[in-house]
Amino acid sequence: MPVVAYVGYRARKRQMKLILHIGTNKTGTTALQQFLSINRKKLGKHGIYYATPPDTHNFNSVVRAPRRSMDGAPSWALLPRYHLVARQDEILGKFFVDHLVHAEREGAHTLVASSEALYCMPIHLHNPGDKNVCVDTLAQIECLRAAIPSSVNCRIICYVRRPDQYLESLYTQCVKQGMFTGEIAEFVNIVDDMLDYHRCLSMWQKVFGGSNTEARVYETALPNLIHDFLRYVLHLQESSLFAKASPRVNERLSRDLIESIRLLNKDIPCSKRTFDQRIYALVDERIADPSSNHEYLSPDERAGLLSRLEPSMKRLRTEFALPAFPQFDYEAAKAAWRSYPGLSFERIQEIECHYKDAQAHMGFRLERVFKRIASIARRKLPFLSFVLDFVRASGMHRILLVAVKRFK
Known part of the structure; x- marks a missing residue:
């Protein structure tokens, strides 16, 4: 395991968590x-x-930072098989050390970082079947640990x-993000x-x-996962002191629209598929009487999957002292089951x-034009990446997008 170059970090007398x-x-x-x-400052008052990264709400972009392999194909692994332009451990190391320094400077005792891209390092969701991507998850986790200064006390939280x-x-x-166009049975594999x-x-x-x-x-954390995280992870009891996040976050689209996206993307190369959550949400609002059938697994398929995974779930509950997952009522599910009829020509x-x-x-x-220009500039004129990164970090691009929204 390589040693991160950022070895100059030294925690103060109070160990950083x-x-x-x-x-x-x-x-x-x-x-x-x-x-x-949105509650950075209020959390700071509690240490x-x-x-x-600047102007984002997670560090997925750091975890998934794309680098080019020898054949020019993108690689999203932390420890890829091919020579990379930049080492992922150095990217992660710089991220953690920079923020640890800022955290200590502000008098904090706990640093929090969140990226769902870390769980199982789901790189196989990007271009499924790509043989050029390393899937050694354990090695990737070891790379992540090596990127964090050894003096820092780390705690892993997973829901x-x-x-x-x-x-x-x-x-x-x-499916809606254009990453997959097959049936769910293929997705399971x-x-x-x-x-x-x-x-x-x-x-x-x-x-x-x-x-x-x-x-x-x-x-078990529902109906409010944020309250659960505050109380049991951050040990903050007064959730009312914090500003609330928008209730409309990553909302589920109707079954009809999801199926339409899946069929549309089947004939479009992966590199040219687009996803704009706001456009799809707007379309979804306009569909008359959309299907509310969101059961992609039949009762038999669901029961079979849960039965196969039960030994693993039992070991998980035992080792992590977890409460049981909600029970699946096979008979009730079978009685209520209605298969999705598919899209009619009129619906399409x-x-x-x-x-x-x-x-x-x-x-x-206008927004698509701005994004396309930035993408082409990064690809054709790499030296402009520094300018584009500065624009993003400074928040200038957000000002432009807000101005653009006035046309919407």
Whole structure:
């Protein structure tokens, strides 16, 4: 394991603590991250420093920082097989050390960082089947640990939900973001290792220590995961002192729109697929009587999946002292089951009409132009990346986007 170059960091007499929230996906992570971001100053009064790159609400971009392999293909692994332009451990090391220095300067005793991209390092969700991507999760976790100064006391926090519901929610997210265009049965084979919570978290235990790795059941934390995180992770009891995050975060799209996106993207190369959450949300609002059927697994498929994962879930509950996941009532599910009929021709036409109308809005068109220009500039004129990074870090791009929204 390589030694991080940033070895000059020295903690003060009071040991700095790092709380690393690793997900999982689809457990309210976006809402939690936005809450932590908008309450940075108030958290600072309690000695807690929330670490992110400038102008973002998590550090996914650091974890997923793309680097080019020898054949020019993007690689998202922390420890790729091919020579990279920049070492991922150095990127992570600089991120943590820089924020640890800032945290100590502000008098904080605890640093919090959140990225759902860390759980199981789900790089196989990007271009599934890509053989050029390293999937040695344990080595990636070891790389992450090596990037954090050894003097820092690390605590790993992971929320998990019942695997079948996690699978369905993750599937819809990957479909709507253009990352996957197949049926859910094929998707299960790709993300099967991510559903084995015990296996994944055992690797975190091995690297960070059993006493420093904690799992919490998402369903038990409801109806308010933010309150659960404040009380049981940050040990802050007065949640009313903090500003509330937007209630409309990463909302679920209708089944009809998800299916339409999946079919549309099947004929579009992965590199050219686009995802604009605001456009899709606008389209979803305009669909007349959309399908509310969000059960992608039949009762038999659901029961089979849970039965196969039960030994792992039992070990997880035992080792992490977790409450049981909500029970699946097979008979009730079978009685209520209605398979999704698919999209009618009329529904496809309706969605296409709403989508074209939403895309034609001047504000969305200008925003796409800005993003396209920035993307081309980074690719064709690498030296401009420093200017674009400065614009992003300074918040100037957000001012431009706010101005653009006036056209929407």
